[in-house]
Amino acid sequence: MNRSTLPGDSSSERTPPGGRRAIAVWGIGVSVYFVAVIFRTSLGVAGLDAADRFHVNASALSTFSILQLLVYAGMQIPVGLLVDRLGTKKVLTLGVVLFTAGQLGFAFSPSYGTALASRALLGCGDAMTFISVLRLGTRWFPARRGPLVAQLAGLAGMAGNLVSTLVLARLLHGIGWTPAFAGSSLAGVVVLVLLLLFLKDHPEGHEPEPFPHQGAAYVRRQIAASWREPGTRLGLWVHFTTQFPAMVFLLLWGLPFLVEAQGLSRAVAGELLTLVVLSNMVVGLVYGQVVARHHEARLPLALGTVAATALLWAATLAYPGERAPMWLLIVLCVVLGSCGPASMLGFDFARPANPPERQGTASGITNMGGFVASMTTLFAVGVLLDATDDNYSVAFSSVFVLQALGVSQILRLRGRAARRERERLVASRVETVHVPA
Numbered sequence: 204m205n206r207s208t209l210p211g212d213s214s215s216e217r218t219p220p221g222g223r224r225a226i227a228v229w230g231i232g233v234s235v236y237f238v239a240v241i242f243r244t245s246l247g248v249a250g251l252d253a254a255d256r257f258h259v260n261a262s263a264l265s266t267f268s269i270l271q272l273l274v275y276a277g278m279q280i281p282v283g284l285l286v287d288r289l290g291t292k293k294v295l296t297l298g299v300v301l302f303t304a305g306q307l308g309f310a311f312s313p314s315y316g317t318a319l320a321s322r323a324l325l326g327c328g329d330a331m332t333f334i335s336v337l338r339l340g341t342r343w344f345p346a347r348r349g350p351l352v353a354q355l356a357g358l359a360g361m362a363g364n365l366v367s368t369l370v371l372a373r374l375l376h377g378i379g380w381t382p383a384f385a386g387s388s389l390a391g392v393v394v395l396v397l398l399l400l401f402l403k404d405h406p407e408g409h410e411p412e413p414f415p416h417q418g419a420a421y422v423r424r425q426i427a428a429s430w431r432e433p434g435t436r437l438g439l440w441v442h443f444t445t446q447f448p449a450m451v452f453l454l455l456w457g458l459p460f461l462v463e464a465q466g467l468s469r470a471v472a473g474e475l476l477t478l479v480v481l482s483n484m485v486v487g488l489v490y491g492q493v494v495a496r497h498h499e500a501r502l503p504l505a506l507g508t509v510a511a512t513a514l515l516w517a518a519t520l521a522y523p524g525e526r527a528p529m530w531l532l533i534v535l536c537v538v539l540g541s542c543g544p545a546s547m548l549g550f551d552f553a554r555p556a557n558p559p560e561r562q563g564t565a566s567g568i569t570n571m572g573g574f575v576a577s578m579t580t581l582f583a584v585g586v587l588l589d590a591t592d593d594n595y596s597v598a599f600s601s602v603f604v605l606q607a608l609g610v611s612q613i614l615r616l617r618g619r620a621a622r623r624e625r626e627r628l629v630a631s632r633v634e635t636v637h638v639p640a
Contacts, residue, residue: 234394268454279570303392432556464526
């Protein structure tokens with residue numbers, strides 16, 4: 204039998220089979236991520252309520268999301284290393300316990316300080332989910348399915364955001380703060396039971412080859428080797444530049460902007476937030492299919508998304524009237540929906556640049572990008588709102604600064620990453636292994 208090995212793949216006899224069993228197991232992992240996103244984005248529909256409950260201003264309110272994202276971003280490389288070393292099931296189990304405890308703690312927090320601690324705990328658990336789900340996908344599905352599987356995972360996350368926007372928002376205003384957040388934490392218990400009973404790290408007969416772990420020396424080698432790959436760094440900057448505009452909008456500042464700056468009711472503002480999520484789900488399917496068929500479309504899609512986002516934000520913030528017209532806000536929300544799928548393209552640069560034993564670490568590095576950008580922008584918007592007496596046009600202009608930084612780094616790295624990827628592809632085609640029939 205004659206075969207060649209694709210970059211970043213294990214041998215063909217270890218190529219995951221996919222199929223219904225893979226979908227079922229992977230679906231359990233995705234359900235964990237789905238619940239994590241509900242909890243992560245729950246503050247986005249409760250921002251104004253949180254400000255009233257804890258008697259805080261815009262800067263203090265933004266600290267909730269900043270701290271949560273700071274913990275999330277800081278955990279990405281450690282989580283990647285843990286996934287590479289311990290496997291998906293153990294890391295996901297710890298993640299579910301932590302983010303469920305954080306959501307429950309947030310429900311009963313009597314003060315701003317305890318609420319901050321609860322969001323930090325939630326961020327720590329949330330940080331363990333997405334990289335684990337990506338790793339689960341590479342273990343259960345063939346490499347050619349990688350882009351579509353990653354986009355579908357992101358789609359499940361946006362479905363969680365949709366639940367937060369539609370269901371949790373209504374519960375919050377219907378039954379109150381504590382029952383809504385405490386009741387939602389039960390979803391964490393459900394996925395924990397499913398995870399413990401049914402999830403497996405890999406199909407039978409497809410165990411990964413053991414790799415030696417040598418403490419701190421091993422950790423340094425894993426991080427250094429991943430970082431040396433231009434594809435990993437390019438993936439980080441693609442994620443950095445594409446994800447944060449929608450993340451900032453959905454996680455905290457979208458509802459206040461639409462209500463306070465644009466004069467919309469909470470109901471209409473909630474519908475526009477829902478539109479962002481629905482757009483994300485549709486665009487995610489399209490991007491996944493396009494990249495699966497045309498690998499070279501990754502960078503044009505990413506840069507096109509950044510350009511469209513910048514153009515619509517500029518048009519909205521600089522609109523000459525007192526408020527932007529509804530049609531412009533609708534178009535803005537539709538375009539913001541493409542940010543999440545575009546950020547997933549970052550993993551499509553990092554994945555082929557690294558061998559299987561470094562996939563978790565490389566994904567962790569990549570995943571840091573968007574959350575660092577989101578955290579920075581959340582802080583900048585909060586500070587600028589307080590400094591300018593709630594001038595949202597000035598505050599949201601910070602988006603353009605981070606986009607310019609990210610695009611400059613993407614353009615700097617794209618040539619090196621493309622050359623390295625071509626070299627790996629040529630090497631994989633030349634190398635053939637002969638196995639007796």
